[in-house]
Amino acid sequence: MRDRFWVPLAGSAAAVTLATLLVWALTSVAPTLSLGVIYVFAVLPIAVYWGVWWALAVAIASMLAFNFFFLAPVHTFALKDSANWFALIAYSVTAFVVSELAADAQRRAVDAEQREREASLLAEIAGQLLGVERVDDELGWIERRAAEVLGVPEAKIEFGPRRSSSGEAIPLEVDRRSVGTIYLPLRADPNLQVRQRFLPALAALLAVAVDRSRLEREALEAETLRRSDLVKTALLRAVSHDLRSPLTGITTAIGALRNETLVFSDGDRRELLDTIAVDADRLGRLVSDLLDLSRLEAGGAEPALEVWSLDDLVRETIEHLAEGDRVDLGGESPLVNVDAVQIQRVLANLIENALKFSPPGSHVHVHITATRSEAIVRVVDQGPGVPDTELERVFEPFYRGGRPSGAGLGLAIARGFATANGGRVWAESRPGQGATFALALPVVQVPAELPA
Amino acid sequence: MSQRILVVDDEPQILRALGTMLRGAGFTVDTAATADAALSAAAAHPPAAVIMDLVLPDGSGTDVTRELRTWTDAPVIVLSAVGEEREKIAALDAGADDYVTKPFSVDELLARLRAVLRRTTADSGPIIDVGELRIDVPQRFVSRCGERIKLTPHEFDLLRVLAQNRGKLLTHRMLLREVWGPSYQAEAHYLHVYVSHLRAKIEPDPSRPRYVLTETGAGYRLVDPDES
DSSP, X not given: OTHHHXXXXXXXXXXXXXXXXXXXXXXXXXXXXGGGGHHHHHHHHHHHHHOHHHHHHHHHHHHHHHHHHHXXXXXXXXXXXXXXXXXXXXXXXXXXXXXXXXHHHHHHHHHHHHHHHHHXXXXXXXXXXXXXXXXXXXXXXXXXXXXXXXXXXXXXXXXXSOOXXXXXXXXXXXXXXXXXXXXXXXXXXXXXXXXXXXXXXXXXXXXXXXXXXXXXXXXXXXXXXXXXXXXXXXXXXXXXXXXXHHHHHHHHHHHHHHOTTOOOOHHHHHHHHHHHHHHHHHHHHHHHHHHHHHHHHTTOOOOOOEEEEHHHHHHHHHHHSTTGGGEEEEEOOOEEEEOHHHHHHHHXXXXXXXXXXXXXXXXXXXXXXXXXXXXXXXXXXXXXXXXXXXXXXXXXXXXXXXXXXXXXXXHHHHHHHHHHTTOEEEEEEOTXXXXXXXXXXXXXXXOSSOOO | OOOEEEEEOSOHHHHHHHHHHHHHTTOEEEEESSHHHHHHHHHHSOOSEEEEESEETTEEHHHHHHHHHTTOOOOEEEEEOTTOHHHHHHHHHXXXXXXXXXXXXXXXXXXXXXXXXXXXXXXOOXXXXXXXXXXXXXXXXXXXXXXXXXXXXXXXXXXXXXXXXXXXXXXXXXXXXXXXXXXXXXXXXXXXXXXXXXXXXXXSSTTSOSSEEEETTTEEEEOOTTTO
């Protein structure tokens, strides 16, 4: 604070001294009275740097110095000639007016610079906020730059209702709608004009950004809802179709058998009974698949873990399949800690899927490999393969990519049970060369020496 | 020689049950599981009637119906499911004769099948008798039990179209197109008003129609009360 007094004082004294020396040096080449104008050059820089009051002081000091050193009688403050009085007053007024003009220009320059800073910050904020999704993430740097522009040490911006109580709270409002609050340290005393000009503009920008991110969020939520609605509708249609088809087979066969006007051979009669049996079986499987799926999605499929030899599980699964004689098994015999029923379900679904896609009579190969950490069962078929784009989609419930029959639940259930047992299921394929479906399970580490 | 029925459905079990049932009813049966197979089967052995699922793996029953209609009048009955109402109407608009909703009863399907077959065998000449109604198309003259019924031109045209397609389910769109012309296909309220006028004149008890029957959400059909 002391510098605000001593530095201008020293500067002013230096200016008057320098001007006086210059006048003294020039008295031999120019009329003394006209040299008074030199003091104007002492007043000007003082006015520009320290303002009009220091300039006034310098002007008076200059007048006194000129009178004292150069105007007769010299070395007194008295004046011999009245013309000298006139010159002295004219120089003083000139010095003062010029200094006032200079100081004003300087004030304008500072002001313009400040506006320039505000405008460039607002432009920067506007540009940045256009690209961001969440305004909150950008607040840090906006606060720092706003503090700079307001000339305060720090600023804090909050959206929503007023929360923190530290510092001076200034509401950010647009058209009487509250956007948030900016907190400034007490007694930071930002320039009132800057505050009135800058804060509403900042508020308007933030309001636009807040609105935009809210609209985006709402649009996203609406879109998510719409899509889940679409999925539900598709599921409902798929389920109703899959339930209705076997039901139609059954009701048609029963209707035919009960209609006494129809005449059937023994073979036809047996065929109708077969239809009923097969479709009832399909219905039963579909219902249990749906139950499994809903149990898996609700996280209710707690596996009962036990240690098994993986090849035993695979072998037993194959033996229970209707077309088990079309399946070859080879490879290693790693130990796995799994729920046998669930993993056999996974294996059965993978192998049945492979059989369904294989040309009639062709074989499906099942191969087991083991690394230190994982056992992998690969089920390889000779079907048409799976395009790259479908490798993940085949595991979605009710997805059936040109599948001959079935509800499209098998692979989804397989993945669900595999995951519940700490494993993974995925598909590998080159279109036209058959598909490989793989199940990986964590292996049980066997101690090198079994206890005797 | 028994009549040949083409059954089209992508569900092998339904195909098998329907085939066996129809053979038991004395028909010769061809089956097809896809739209393509249906069209080639129909071309190889022209069927007397077609029973077809609306949704096929390689197309829709509507497309197959439209294709068949370019060269055969063999009646088509579509098998539709709840939730497929729009497709059902589209199939009827494309020329299908009737529909049953899955799961259907065997008796209902057989009754519909026999009705559409009877219709194609009975050729409709210039004078059409439906129960007690007589419609003289060239004279534009309608009578019931010999007693003249006076109809406006549109009412007559409506009755004529229904009678010429007697027993067949005609969609709103078809009736509007036939009676009022192609630019009126969306004006279903015209149709409802004229149907109620027509019923008032030709039905013995207009509040319980026996000739002009409503198929809710689909259209109208004219039947002989003594046959149904």
